[in-house]
Amino acid sequence: MEVKVQLLGFGNVGRAVARVLIEKKAFFKRRYGLTFRVVSISDRSGTVWLPEGIDLREALLIKENFGKLSAWTNDYEVYNFSPREAVREMDADLVVDVTNDKNAWEWHLEALREGKGIITSNKPPLAFHYGELIGEAEHSDLPYLFEATVMAGTPVIGILRENLLGDTVKRIRAVLNATTTFILSRMEQGVDFERALRQAQELGIAERDPSGDILGIDAGYKATILHCVAFGPITYDEIVVRGITEVTAGEVERALVRGKRIRLVATVEEGNVRVSPEEVSGPLAVSSNENVAVIETDLLGELVIKGAGAGLKETASGVVSDMVKAALGLTGA
Structure with a gap:
């Protein structure tokens, strides 16, 4: 099954997640029958959106050479979406939030209402709005997973x-x-x-x-x-x-x-x-x-x-594990 993903945040953790998706693509296909297609990536400079899927290797090169996705003007159009507009405008199954946006709870709710599951490493939304967010996820029958918010990839939340x-x-x-x-x-x-x-x-x-x-x-x-x-x-x-x-x-x-x-x-x-x-x-x-x-x-x-x-690989472990868990839930596996 192919799962369409929006990635919001392309700092250290976002790039670490992208590297795992590249390096373990064959593993996810073989082990779980899953393919992740990243349809959009957002950083502070803008959002790159390609419904047929973004080349993650190229995205990493652009970000690491130029420091911002908005430099990627030759091959992709860069949109000035707010996070709320991004989750509303694009077709995706999962929204992955690896930002530090304290107001992200607002667009988490928007995403859930648009029928998209949430995976996040972002702590303040849960520390201030847990009841509302989990309530909306349960009402919408969608995954809201946040292993990486506590102890990076060490699975205390899962336990x-x-x-x-x-x-x-x-x-x-x-x-x-x-x-x-x-x-x-x-x-x-x-x-x-x-x-x-x-x-x-x-x-x-x-x-x-x-x-x-x-x-x-x-x-x-x-x-x-x-x-x-x-x-x-x-x-x-x-x-x-x-x-x-x-x-x-x-x-x-x-x-x-x-x-x-x-x-x-x-x-x-x-x-x-x-x-x-x-x-x-x-x-x-x-x-x-x-x-x-x-x-x-x-x-x-x-x-x-x-x-x-702490650590980038360790935090990416928590995020990607949640992505797999959410995707298997969506497929009914």
């Missing part, structure tokens, strides 16, 4: 949504932000906060504006999404968040003396979500770009799921 169906989740404790883990790990080695942050930025682990990470906002979005899946809708505005900016070298050192490490920990219980630096040991004492979630349930007890919480 909560699809596997623990007989369990009652009691609590989730998780370390969900790789940037803060990197900074705190460096502080354990005697590097001061500011220098550790600069190193994270130089390595591409932290953004130029790192406030979303160090203030706990990113972890807060992810913790909110975990609550929505495990317990039911809640919004980011209802949770308590404290970042790592006030963690001192002395606190880090004293924790090490006690055989512990300070990490930015999300605690998710029914009706209660908080994110704050805590002294931890055991599974939560991760390092590098690892994320971990400890899920406590009535039947299974304690389940630890650990894996890469």
Whole structure:
């Protein structure tokens, strides 16, 4: 079966998704009987639209050589669609949102009402509008999948949504932000906060504006999404968040003396979500770009799921897995 895809966002993650679709095209056909035809790609400069399918290799070359899709004027017409116009105007089965658009929930709803399933790595729409989005998807009988919003491709969302169906989740404790883990790990080695942050930025682990990470906002979005899946809708505005900016070298050192490490920990219980630096040991004492979630349930007890919480291939894994899952759902497989 051929599945028509609109790709909104062609930054690092969008390009990583395109590379996977190229490299594993034969695998998807052989394993699942699926072919993905990308009919449109949008970046900040415009939208390239070709109903018979866009050459992804060429799209990557244009973006990497010129920095914007609007430079692709020889072979394709470039449209100045808003995301809402893009999802309304074009014929597609799935809309893949790998943008950082905080208002994307509006065009997610539009896409669902146009009969298109959604796959997204974009956290704010779910952190503020989960109930509305999932409600519309259920009403429309369409997939709305978002594995890559939490722990990149490590399938914590899939486990909560699809596997623990007989369990009652009691609590989730998780370390969900790789940037803060990197900074705190460096502080354990005697590097001061500011220098550790600069190193994270130089390595591409932290953004130029790192406030979303160090203030706990990113972890807060992810913790909110975990609550929505495990317990039911809640919004980011209802949770308590404290970042790592006030963690001192002395606190880090004293924790090490006690055989512990300070990490930015999300605690998710029914009706209660908080994110704050805590002294931890055991599974939560991760390092590098690892994320971990400890899920406590009535039947299974304690389940630890650990894996890469950042990285382009890792995030693309979550997005593309959702694309396959959604496509198989559309085919009735």
